[in-house]
Amino acid sequence: MTVAVWEAMRRHPLRFARSTWPLRCWAFLLSGTVVGLVVLLLFAALLFVGLGLSVVGIGLFALMGLAVLGIPVAALERRRFRIVEPEPLLDPHGSLPGTGTWPWLRTRLRERATWRELGYTLALGVVFSVTGVGFIALLGLSVLLTATPVIVWAIAPDTVMLVPGHPISDPVAALPGSAAGLLGLLVSAYVGGMLAGAQVWVARSLLSARDEDLNSRVIELTRSRARLVDAFEAERRRIERDLHDGAQQQLVALTMTLGLAELELRGQDAPAAALIARARGEARQALDQLRSLVRGIHPQVLTDHGLPAAVSELALRNPIPVTVDIDLPHRLPSAVETTAYFTVTEALTNASKHSGADQVAVVGGLRDDRLVLLITDNGRGGADPAAGAGLQGLADRVAILRGRLVVTSPAGGPTQLRVEVPCSA
Incomplete structure (x- = not known):
């Protein structure tokens, strides 16, 4: 000393x-x-x-x-x-x-x-x-x-x-x-x-x-961080439920009402018919956008069928072809599935906007009670975590569960994101 x-x-x-x-x-x-x-x-x-x-x-x-x-x-x-x-x-x-x-x-x-x-x-x-x-x-x-x-x-x-x-x-x-x-x-x-x-x-x-004081402090910080994750996830699901059961149902009712009004005016030479048809199309478009928003907040398929099914559904909607190979022996904790799903979502969005890739692969599995995901695209590479908040935000999201994000992106590609999240976190 x-x-x-x-x-x-x-x-x-x-x-x-x-x-x-x-x-x-x-x-x-x-x-x-x-x-x-x-x-x-x-x-x-x-x-x-x-x-x-x-x-x-x-x-x-x-x-x-x-x-x-x-x-x-x-x-x-x-x-x-x-x-x-x-x-x-x-x-x-x-x-x-x-x-x-x-x-x-x-x-x-x-x-x-x-x-x-x-x-x-x-x-x-x-x-x-x-x-x-x-x-x-x-x-x-x-x-x-x-x-x-x-x-x-x-x-x-x-x-x-x-x-x-x-x-x-x-x-x-x-x-x-x-x-x-x-x-x-x-x-x-x-x-x-x-x-x-x-x-x-x-x-x-x-x-x-002393070491035991610092260890107890680390344990308390880990517990408080886990409580924050749970509280955030619960609030997100509450918002998703309110949108699904409230605004979405009202838009469905509005679309049906406008459809009935359109049927009543069919065959009549009335100026309101075109306006009602236009309003019905806009209501249907708003309903589709709201459904996409609700799905982005917390997809129901993730809750019902788990991470592989949710990522597969996400790949079908992605503008770039995505191959998915996620092999899990059982369902993972909810916080781990949610973090992994939104990490894949953000990674695919970044690949679509910035990489110039025409193929993305998502591979995942369990290794020593840790979820390991590899997200690889054949784009131009050169991704820098320090250049923007996107990759840094992914790293922060994974770090909440004591995981880590490793980015490998040489100039000319390919770019690979390796995500590791402990399932016991």
Whole structure:
């Protein structure tokens, strides 16, 4: 574990005393001593109140406050460490399951980081505050001895008693004390660096995020991402159902009504007949567009028959001939099927618009519980994911399920998209 102040002392031991490091370490230790003493008093007060009033139940709230005291102290310390440590300490706490005091308290009391922060708070109040007081005494005495000639000159003709039995009334006679003070400041520079480095080392061990904290955070992010995918898919199906059962049925009724009106006017020389026939054609066209939109939101064949049938139907509507060879032993999870389907849809659309291809092949199967799709066209190639949002959007869609998208598109073609999606995601 590398500590910046220790590394500075090791690399340039002589230059260290002339740099800004001593002043930063002194500011860090002085502020830490003040914080440590305040924390120690607060810790003692909460412990006294908690134990004294625990028999009536009120003290339990004080004890719970004592248990989470380390959280705000640690947050303050992570900011204060920036004085001597350029690399910030990561917050080890995970996200909260809800809002309010009790969900926050339950979550934090179950985390190991909370108890490590409480241990650091106790060390700050007892160990580091005591060492800080000793360091302040050393630094204060060094500053006082360095300023001895000025002090003697300022209070003359009175004498200054620096050493018992040896009064000093001449500033020149106080120069040895000044030399001792300068030596003390030099010692304080290195002692302050060692103490500040020790406190940073302990803080990194107790306050920074550990592997288990990061792992739990990754798990929570994965779960929240899965919940977002489910919520997005549920909302998309709701929109598809509303369009199918609402607007689509109204357009069907409108088309039938216009057809009946057209039958009533057939054979009559009425100007409205042509308008009704035109309105019926426009209503039929709007119905076809709406059906295409509904199918694009979530095709019913994907829900009923799975990915191979849905991609085969998609290939029939594609302007470029598409061969489909997807062999799956069973149905895949809904989120995986939906992501794969819309990835193929976007890939075929891009091939039709930009590749200049006259043949596209879609091949897929399961390998080690991962859906693998290869979408290949014989176009001009040169597809660049960084050139636009199309391929990048496909990669983002696949990444939601912890999958990946690999694009191979040399100049002159062919272009191949390899999609891998874990079925357990």
